[in-house]
Amino acid sequence: MDKLKAIQPIKKGLSGEILIPGDKSVSHRSVMFSGLCDREVKITNFLHAADCMSTVNCMRALGVSVKELDENTLIVKGNGLDGLKEPAGIIDAGNSGTTLRLMMGILSGQKFLTTFTGDASLSRRPMGRVINPLSQMGANIVGRQNNKYLPITVIPTKENLHGISYKMPMASAQVKSAILLAGMNADDETTVTEPYTSRDHTERMLTGFGVKLKKSGTSITISRVNKMTPPAEIHVPGDISSAAFWLVAASIIEGSDVILKDVGINETRTGIIDVLKDMGADIQLLNVRDEVEPLADIRVRYAKLHGTTFGADIMPRLIDEIPIIAVAAMFAEGTTKITGAGELRVKETDRLQVITDEFNKVCPCIEGLEDGMVITGGQKDNLKFARCNSHDDHRIAMALAILGAAGVGVEIENSECVNISYPTFYEILTHFE
Ligand SMILES: O=C(O)C1=C[C@@H](OP(=O)(O)O)[C@@H](O)[C@H](O)C1
Numbered sequence: 001m002d003k004l005k006a007i008q009p010i011k012k013g014l015s016g017e018i019l020i021p022g023d024k025s026v027s028h029r030s031v032m033f034s035g036l037c038d039r040e041v042k043i044t045n046f047l048h049a050a051d052c053m054s055t056v057n058c059m060r061a062l063g064v065s066v067k068e069l070d071e072n073t074l075i076v077k078g079n080g081l082d083g084l085k086e087p088a089g090i091i092d093a094g095n096s097g098t099t100l101r102l103m104m105g106i107l108s109g110q111k112f113l114t115t116f117t118g119d120a121s122l123s124r125r126p127m128g129r130v131i132n133p134l135s136q137m138g139a140n141i142v143g144r145q146n147n148k149y150l151p152i153t154v155i156p157t158k159e160n161l162h163g164i165s166y167k168m169p170m171a172s173a174q175v176k177s178a179i180l181l182a183g184m185n186a187d188d189e190t191t192v193t194e195p196y197t198s199r200d201h202t203e204r205m206l207t208g209f210g211v212k213l214k215k216s217g218t219s220i221t222i223s224r225v226n227k228m229t230p231p232a233e234i235h236v237p238g239d240i241s242s243a244a245f246w247l248v249a250a251s252i253i254e255g256s257d258v259i260l261k262d263v264g265i266n267e268t269r270t271g272i273i274d275v276l277k278d279m280g281a282d283i284q285l286l287n288v289r290d291e292v293e294p295l296a297d298i299r300v301r302y303a304k305l306h307g308t309t310f311g312a313d314i315m316p317r318l319i320d321e322i323p324i325i326a327v328a329a330m331f332a333e334g335t336t337k338i339t340g341a342g343e344l345r346v347k348e349t350d351r352l353q354v355i356t357d358e359f360n361k362v363c364p365c366i367e368g369l370e371d372g373m374v375i376t377g378g379q380k381d382n383l384k385f386a387r388c389n390s391h392d393d394h395r396i397a398m399a400l401a402i403l404g405a406a407g408v409g410v411e412i413e414n415s416e417c418v419n420i421s422y423p424t425f426y427e428i429l430t431h432f433e
């Protein structure tokens with residue numbers, strides 16, 4: 001039985017500095033791409049959390065050496081671009097959509113068989129969105145319910161993959177990445193076009209490994225890759241999706257003035273900063289610097305927020321932040337309307353449904369829409385202590401914790417799932433009084 005977590009209200013606000021752990025998306029990719037090279041790559045500030053460990057275990061099962069120098073420092077040594085080996089058993093992708101979808105792209109051109117499983121949540125998530133375009137490239141991937149769900153097997157094909165030009169029905173970095181990674185093994189050019197630009201970590205990191213990509217608007221083109229030349233070291237920036245919980249907590253808890261250290265500010269990820277600023281938040285970027293990914297320290301102070309409206313065009317830039325933005329909206333004066341968020345229905349949970357069901361237990365102020373929600377704000381004095389359920393969704397658990405900390409406290413059932421992306425989250429939260 002998972003632990004019930006009691007969260008106390010924070011009275012004095014957030015202060016000092018919070019060191020933000022490594023970015024989950026960049027951590028996954030750093031291990032995958034390094035594992036396709038034939039020399040050692042050192043990865044620093046790697047996110048040691050359950051999702052990224054699913055990727056580490058997957059790469060190990062495929063014959064890649066991954067040594068852990070300490071919790072956040074890895075040495076990855078692969079056997080070259082054609083050096084992955086057939087795994088001896090079934091690979092468990094756990095809770096991680098990124099692991100499963102990107103690995104399908106990498107494995108679809110390999111000459112061996114791989115079978116994946118995952119947890120109950122991942123087994124409900126749609127995989128046809130990756131299997132369909134990869135099949136058009138000549139991959140042979142089968143899954144439950146007519147190739148839609150886990151368990152999934154990637155079957156070797158006799159023919160090489162061929163390039164396609166694919167217009168994606170949704171903005172998704174996982175789908176885009178899977179197609180580009182398969183495209184590295186295809187005989188001719190592969191082009192993928194998104195309705196809106198999603199996070200571009202794959203494109204940036206592949207470029208850092210010497211892979212040539214052409215970008216035009218929201219289209220990316222890749223050709224067969226014969227060799228990857230890794231940097232000696234990859235430093236993973238702090239995860240803005242983890243920083244998001246403190247950005248909102250400090251914005252809504254009076255007396256807060258805190259600095260979030262070493263946060264990745266790649267513009268395909270900073271939608272949360274734009275939306276919070278639009279709501280009146282006091283956020284300053286300090287010490288901005290540019291590595292493979294841009295980084296900054298972020299100062300955030302309590303401010304009186306007001307409601308806002310946003311939709312599909314900004315959604316890929318804040319897709320994982322909707323639960324915590326909903327919390328900000330509950331404290332903001334006026335109404336917040338979010339549309340174009342239908343993708344939230346196919347995350348670890350149906351996040352639109354879970355936000356409406358669980359946050360309304362604390363204060364019934366959220367009306368669900370088919371592709372979003374309307375939140376009536378100004379609820380600070382109307383919150384009641386409730387027992388809520390994360391439904392085993394890490395981002396819901398953390399958003400509920402901030403809702404409780406900024407209000408009158410909360411109890412969270414299935415609270416341990418924060419280990420998926422932010423194992424030290426509760427420890428940091430309880431530093432503040
Ligand atoms: O590529 C990635 O690392 C991710 C892409 C997003 O998913 P989609 O591609 O399904 O939108 C995001 O929600 C997920 O947390 C991580």
Ligand SMILES: C=C(OP(=O)(O)O)C(=O)O
Pocket residue numbers: 051095096097098099320347348395421
């Ligand atoms: C959706 C998420 O991750 P994934 O798709 O990799 O499971 C997330 O971390 O919020």
